[in-house]
Amino acid sequence: MNEADSEIIAGLLEDCNYRATRVPEEADIILVNTCSVREGADSRAIAHLSQYKNLKKHNPGLTLGLVGCVAQRDRGKILEQKPFIDLVLGPDTYRRIPELIIHANKPCIDVHLSKQEVYEGLMPFRNTQVNAWVSIMRGCNKFCSFCIVPFTRGRERSRAVESIVTEVKKAIQDGYQEITLLGQNVNSYKHQEDRFPDLLKTVALIPGVKRIRFTSPHPQDVDEAMLKVMREHENICKSIHLPLQAGATKILKLMNRTYSKEKYLDVVDKIREYMPDCSITTDIIVGFPGETDEDFEETLDVMDRVVFDNAYMFKYSPRPGTAAVKLPDDVPENVKAERLNRIIEKQKAHLLAKNRALVGTVQTVLIDGFSKKDRDEKIGRTDTNKLVILKAGSACIGEMVKVLIFDAVGVSLFGKVD
Ligand code: 5AD
Numbered sequence: 001m002n003e004a005d006s007e008i009i010a011g012l013l014e015d016c017n018y019r020a021t022r023v024p025e026e027a028d029i030i031l032v033n034t035c036s037v038r039e040g041a042d043s044r045a046i047a048h049l050s051q052y053k054n055l056k057k058h059n060p061g062l063t064l065g066l067v068g069c070v071a072q073r074d075r076g077k078i079l080e081q082k083p084f085i086d087l088v089l090g091p092d093t094y095r096r097i098p099e100l101i102i103h104a105n106k107p108c109i110d111v112h113l114s115k116q117e118v119y120e121g122l123m124p125f126r127n128t129q130v131n132a133w134v135s136i137m138r139g140c141n142k143f144c145s146f147c148i149v150p151f152t153r154g155r156e157r158s159r160a161v162e163s164i165v166t167e168v169k170k171a172i173q174d175g176y177q178e179i180t181l182l183g184q185n186v187n188s189y190k191h192q193e194d195r196f197p198d199l200l201k202t203v204a205l206i207p208g209v210k211r212i213r214f215t216s217p218h219p220q221d222v223d224e225a226m227l228k229v230m231r232e233h234e235n236i237c238k239s240i241h242l243p244l245q246a247g248a249t250k251i252l253k254l255m256n257r258t259y260s261k262e263k264y265l266d267v268v269d270k271i272r273e274y275m276p277d278c279s280i281t282t283d284i285i286v287g288f289p290g291e292t293d294e295d296f297e298e299t300l301d302v303m304d305r306v307v308f309d310n311a312y313m314f315k316y317s318p319r320p321g322t323a324a325v326k327l328p329d330d331v332p333e334n335v336k337a338e339r340l341n342r343i344i345e346k347q348k349a350h351l352l353a354k355n356r357a358l359v360g361t362v363q364t365v366l367i368d369g370f371s372k373k374d375r376d377e378k379i380g381r382t383d384t385n386k387l388v389i390l391k392a393g394s395a396c397i398g399e400m401v402k403v404l405i406f407d408a409v410g411v412s413l414f415g416k417v418d
């Protein structure tokens with residue numbers, strides 16, 4: 001979401017005749033877009049911006065800004081502690097960037113959270129080659145007890161279908177092959193009478209859209225209408241990110257996740273009933289307050305039953321201002337670390353087994369870049385979002401090719417154009 005927001009900001013600056021540079025010494029404006037979802041991301045972001053402060057000696061007009069969720073959360077504190085920062089802007093105030101920069105009223109802070117802002121009508125300045133991020137809704141009303149997002153990004157609001165369609169058509173015209181619909185709770189999209197399955201279908205029918213992905217859905221809002229649309233349209237990728245967070249119903253309740261272990265497993269069964277080969281990925285937190293060994297075993301049990309295609313795994317960290325900070329952070333750090341290791345190892349084994357089962361099959365891969373290790377190799381993704389390193393011959397970035405998978409090592413698949 002931050003990458004997509006950064007592209008919106010870059011689009012606004014392009015419209016004011018600013019041009020992008022990769023050389024910090026050349027820049028007149030440096031904005032660092034920040035995430036505060038987990039501990040550490042915020043301090044890293046401020047440290048990142050601090051490294052540019054000396055550039056002001058040579059370019060006194062340089063504007064340094066901190067934008068996004070850390071800016072939203074820490075507001076005035078940042079200007080007090082880091083006086084070299086000129087701009088502090090929350091996620092709903094980016095439209096003001098041209099005005100603030102042109103008038104150079106420094107320092108300036110705006111962390112107003114909006115009930116309406118969806119950045120409709122702005123064209124992002126895209127930073128990608130194959131995939132175009134298209135933000136369809138913002139904010140979150142779910143209030144999971146561990147999560148800072150509802151406080152830094154405000155309430156849910158969705159963009160009109162027509163404005164999303166216009167942006168997708170423009171991205172296709174500009175040569176993008178893949179569209180990823182984005183939202184904090186992407187499948188609780190709701191604009192007037194339109195719901196997420198309606199939007200998904202409308203986007204799938206736009207000529208030239210080779211692939212559609214979306215992230216992140218909430219298990220509570222996965223319904224049969226969504227699964228039906230996914231099954232009916234070949235260009236909607238058969239891949240769902242379904243954040244689990246924890247396996248034990250007791251912990252899920254404390255997390256305010258609105259589903260039980262059984263309900264989560266039912267959603268997985270439903271997905272597989274509609275699309276047996278759909279990949280399912282997840283997010284897991286270990287060491288939430290009150291998580292006993294038995295509760296943790298339930299997380300392992302869900303992993304064994306589902307066998308996820310991929311997982312983002314975290315140790316719980318208390319986020320000030322959330323409901324969970326009122327609970328004692330009672331799982332010792334070493335236990336958190338040990339649990340994290342156990343799920344990482346399990347996930348590695350599951351991924352490798354799943355990938356090995358694909359050896360010998362032919363997969364449709366959309367090529368999206370060069371391999372970092374070997375410039376003769378390219379990388380791409382299967383419909384199910386698996387990374388493939390491939391000998392692609394003359395096939396170009398942006399091409400869809402049939403690839404014979406001949407090996408699976410670590411987290412990667414290896415293939416050659418069939
Ligand atoms: N501690 C650890 N992980 C968290 N996440 C969100 N908040 C926290 C927290 N306080 C994780 C969740 C979420 C992902 C984006 O980050 O798993 O799905």
Ligand code: SF4
Pocket residue numbers: 140141142143144147148149150184185218
């Ligand atoms: Fe955070 Fe929960 Fe909202 Fe996701 S659904 S953004 S985890 S509060």
